[in-house]
Amino acid sequence: MGILYSEPICQAAYQNDLGQVWRWAKEDYHCVDVQDSFNGDTPLICACRRGHLRIVSFLLRRNANVNLKNQKERTCLHYAVKKRFTFFDYLLIILLMPVLLIGYFLMVSKTKQNENLVRMLLNAGVDVNAADRYGCTALHYACQMKNQTLIPLLLEAQADPTIRNKHGESSLDIAQRLKFSQIALMLRKAS
Structure with a gap:
């Protein structure tokens, strides 16, 4: 539909x-x-x-x-x-x-x-760091979806892993909460 x-x-x-x-x-x-x-x-x-x-x-x-x-x-x-x-x-x-x-x-x-x-x-x-009404950037969503192919692209384009959404979570916080260790490592290196 x-x-x-x-x-x-x-x-x-x-x-x-x-x-x-x-x-x-x-x-x-x-x-x-x-x-x-x-x-x-x-x-x-x-x-x-x-x-x-x-x-x-x-x-x-x-x-x-x-x-x-x-x-x-x-x-x-x-x-x-x-x-x-x-x-x-x-x-x-x-x-x-x-x-x-x-x-x-x-x-x-x-x-x-x-x-x-x-x-x-x-x-x-x-704008790679544009936030939606929930304060989430594209990087927040890529982390939630465990999208390991897009995260390096976003980071290379200067996506900021320290931006916090309206729940106070950064992309790194999301990766750690969901136990996506490889993604968390990538984000730590970038920040």
Whole structure:
């Protein structure tokens, strides 16, 4: 099912309809930064929610503002980092795992896509330390999700592991609380 948006370009970006996104952007140059009336999502945030690389790439080439925030005060980076495998992805991975490790390669491929998405946003100048309404940065979410591939990327982009969320927790505190020792080590080295 998913989310329904009031702005057609947001809906198209969420549904991975590059043709429609292109048509809307061609018609009105400013609509690449339009914010949906429902939750304040921009087309870029919508595309990042679902990990649609081609649409993100297109919007970035159209100079979409990577630092716009929605009503939860999240940027596109928050959603790129929070992106998880879908139920369908897990199902495919499980079903294909015994078949010549296709499931494993699918998992690696999906992880690589997410890494590329985050890298694109960082290269476009997204504020790596932007905090949402809960005081959480992308690094907080990467730590909660035990995402060992994204944490080094965020740290390399100067993500601050000492920023505390509204619960008073830093990224390092989260890693220690969840007993993610390798992540905690990475964060200690960075701070």
